[in-house]
Amino acid sequence: MRSLIDIQDLTVAELDALIARASDIAEHPAVYAEACHGKKLATLFFEPSTRTRLSFEAAMLELGGSVIGFSDADSSSAAKGESVADTARVISAYADIIAMRHPREGTAQVAAENASVPLINAGDGGHAHPTQTLADLLTIHRRHGRIGGLTVGFCGDLKYGRTVHSLLSALLRYEDIRVVLISPDELRTPAHLTAELGAAGLPYLETADLEGAIPSLDILYMTRIQRERFPDLSVYERLKDSYILTPEKLVGAKESLAILHPLPRVNEISVRVDADPRAAYFEQVKNGKYMRMALILKLLEEAARDPSPFPKMGKEEPGHICQNPVCITHTEQELIPRYDEEGRCIFCRR
Ligand code: NCD
16 A cells, blocks of 8 residues: 655656646546545644645545545544544545644654555654645646756745755755755754755755845745744744845846745745746645645555555664654654664654
8 A cells, every 4th residue: 555654755757647647637627527436535634724635625526536534633533632543543444545734743654554545644743745745846847847957945944844845855856956945044954854965966055045045046945934843932033034035036036937835925925926927836736736636546546456554664662762852653652663774763754
């Protein structure tokens, strides 16, 4: 059984195939209108979301399927103390595929290991958000006709922004990408990710200067400062207005620049930028729905071919505690920590 936990679970060939299928869906929606007739998607959202949850739901409805689920943890049995593993087992009896969002890193892995239907990670803490990356990749592809050979700037909260982490992990595998990481010092990209960029031979530059970076960019990926992940809110208050993109700051930008943002926007992009043809963030929303449609189809097709359980990887180390304080291993009942050959936690992948 195939599930999607991390964008690295998909090969570049699979990403290309999803892009091709999503483009076909966008052009010929009627062909797909009954493709999931009789199938149910469960959206289990333990953390607030509007667009990602509704995007999944719209995707399934446009494929002719139906949708069940909940949109806040207080209305689920988690409020009674149910484990993630049990929730995944139970929901598998009701639905053909699950999309789950949770504030703890590694939750999607636990859920996938215990579900008997495919599971899609719709965001697990600051770790990953692979379906947002699918939306981002389709948007980049539609704007530039390719994904390789581009200079991509990321701006804002590069420390906590899971969409940044997932898109960086994806870009690692494309040819001739250059990355400019624009953030305040306190919100720099986690060291394990810059180490991966280095190991992949992908040139990157870290800077705090947005205006200085703009002229070199083909893509500018703006992000919200992730208030909910700050242990100390006074630090958030100090950093929240670090970057605000305005038309004036775009004066030296390329004509072909595409400005992306996973949304919600707080104030990182002035509304005066919205009319600029380089603003791509609202089409990115539509692309997210098409990519989720393509992904749901792919995972259901693969589950029909191979219904065997999702594999449990890694080596059990009962006495060892994951160093990541927001890892699911700290809260999930009787979950024995497991590590890969490089000593990374199987769940939060730190
Ligand atoms: C992002 C998320 O949830 O990580 N939003 C989204 O999925 N549309 C980005 C964010 O919340 O800032």
